[in-house]
Amino acid sequence: MTTPLDTLVLGAADVAEVVRTVGRNELLDLLIERLRTRCVEHSAGTTEVRARDGFRYDKPDLGLVEWMPTHEAGGPVVVKMVGYHPGNPVQRDLPSVIATSSMWDTDNGHLMALADATLLTALRTGAASALATEALAIDGPITLGIVGLGAQAVTQLHAISRVRPIDRVIALDTAADVAATFAERVTFCGVPVEVVDSSAADSIAAEVDVLCTCTSVDIDAGPVIGDVAPRPGLHVNAVGADFPGKLELPGALLADAFVVPDITDQCVLEGECQQIPRTSIGPELADIVRNQPEHRSRRNDVTVFDSTGWAVEDDVALRLLVELAETSGIGRRIPIEYLSTDPYDPYAPPR
């Protein structure tokens, strides 16, 4: 028996083809649906998630390469590798987040798939905000605020538009050139977008029903919105904080809100939960999704989803991408691992 064990490689063109073949809305709906199901079924007893870890350096600007491994019993091991280089867009015309995800067969340790996860990361971060919004925001139609209009803002708006009718979007960014192109980038969402001066961040919490913060704010430079009395029922998806000292929300807003972390242990280190005592932190996203009826009354409260990125989201996203690619025959299979024809002779020719 010498089964060929190739690796499915899904590169940039393959991911683009999956999006084209499936459709943007349908793909995001599928991802939201899969993540919803996974939240409902999630058990810490059968899913291991390692705390995100990585190497940070200053050259002289901040850069990070991190890994996010997870393993659901009976499923593959999935590891997302993420580069975060906030200087990329301006200095290198590259996204600040560049990522790849890989999947290992736990029967034999074989690398089953390697795929771009740059688009997937934006999509799954959107899908997570969609689930939090679905559970915790007013029914709508809503006014949506977006602070920080980079790549994540596109998928935040797109994802929220899949779970709530939106009658108005108020969007702003401190970089005028980034703000200038936002409306065009989200035309496909079919919602009216008003790009406003960045000073509107001061009072935005009082103006909107749902707010997404997705900035690349520097460490110790937050918050990115003003400390005003929030609109009753405001739901915030705080997406940008993902590093010690990196914060987007005023402490007072958090202190009075029902705060839902994606993973508590990570949020207290890297998320908005750095600002509040552990005893003030609410249940995790998966609990909220699983027990939606119980939390229905929270739609009238001020709520915050502290989204630092949950490896299970990446697992769900990669498995969906691989499934869709395989269904459509997209991607190439490459024998990457040197599996020699004699398992006891590493120099024997590869099979």
Place this chain on the structure above:
Amino acid sequence: MTTPLDTLVLGAADVAEVVRTVGRNELLDLLIERLRTRCVEHSAGTTEVRARDGFRYDKPDLGLVEWMPTHEAGGPVVVKMVGYHPGNPVQRDLPSVIATSSMWDTDNGHLMALADATLLTALRTGAASALATEALAIDGPITLGIVGLGAQAVTQLHAISRVRPIDRVIALDTAADVAATFAERVTFCGVPVEVVDSSAADSIAAEVDVLCTCTSVDIDAGPVIGDVAPRPGLHVNAVGADFPGKLELPGALLADAFVVPDITDQCVLEGECQQIPRTSIGPELADIVRNQPEHRSRRNDVTVFDSTGWAVEDDVALRLLVELAETSGIGRRIPIEYLSTDPYDPYAPPR
């Protein structure tokens, strides 16, 4: 500026071509040389190594998928992913260790290269034993013992043959079919090999000058050699222990030996150093290589190299492979990451 950022993929056929092009001896000599230099230059202040971590499962047999990340300041981030499934050779005709290594650019977070590391792992484990043997074994010609004749045994013998003249090899394995093919697998090393009955493990420490243990012994089933008075000047490369409870050497041998770990923190958890107090552990491999003259008198003592696998070895091996492949134009470049033409629009077409 839209620089194309492809990923160099070095698959099984590419690695085989590099070995063919460069030559087995020349490749291993180069790797030993590079690792020697890196040991001499190594500083914990400029190289970060994360403790190996991973997911372990029993389905019902033991399996592991692990990651080994490292970052030398100024260099790339290198992460080796390793699957260890000891049932692979017998049940699946696959190597027990299957690995891939990846390299990230710390300027922008881009995945520069992905390569098989299955052969590299065997080679770098051999290279580490060669450096330990070069520093700590008698000058030779030596009698070499090998316990466990799987894939690692091939590169252990090959590597040691590059640093010491060998006039006799005594080799054994508890699996007769594995033992039966060993001599043929190492013919290329050009040294005389006697494959003996596995009962010879009882006294092998008294019979040889250098001993390599490279078994897949089960947890709590060790040691794999007898507790006899070792030959004066014996040097042992203990390669198999890499998991809590997995041990190859008798405690008494360790207690009386000068024990050199590859990484102390990992060896006390997973290596032979589990059996001795931390105060009895000697300097690490890099220190021994750096300060060889100082340790020259150790050649007459009983010494043990506790080799659990050092991520820096994988870094050196991957960088060498990539360099050799690029020199010879081997491998293919694939745009894996979805780097959209607009860094602020994740849905924009990939460049």
